[in-house]
């Protein structure tokens with residue numbers, strides 16, 4: 694382990710949000726969903742392939758910004774086991790699992806190139822989220838096309 698890795702692993706944040714138990718390798722997609730990093734949102738640190746109790750995971754720490762649970766629900770699309778920890782004064786004041794939303798807007802792009810949401814029209818992408826049989830499916834509100842694999846690659 695390098696010194697930098699050690700420092701990231703042990704470094705606690707005073708105030709902010711820690712997103713833990715992110716599916717290993719998906720941390721950068723989580724940042725993308727949250728529109729991070731952005732200089733106005735404090736310091737972000739990322740641990741990739743950290744050793745957790747249930748195998749490898751990614752962790753994202755965002756200093757001086759408290760993400761609302763609802764704001765990060767969309768993270769569930771690519772990291773269904775993630776937990777959102779709000780930190781105040783070095784203490785975890787709340788810990789919540791992400792929830793898979795039933796509907797997402799302006800998060801993913803339709804895979805159908807002929808879909809009206811991919812045209813030049815000012816139309817926001819909308820998907821109904823279906824979790825039947827423990828398999829996540831996004832059904833386009835406009836054309837009905839279903840995205841069930843590589844959802845991270847369709848992120849806007």
Ligand SMILES: [Zn+2]
Pocket residue numbers: 803804805808809810833834835836837838
């Ligand atoms: Zn579509």
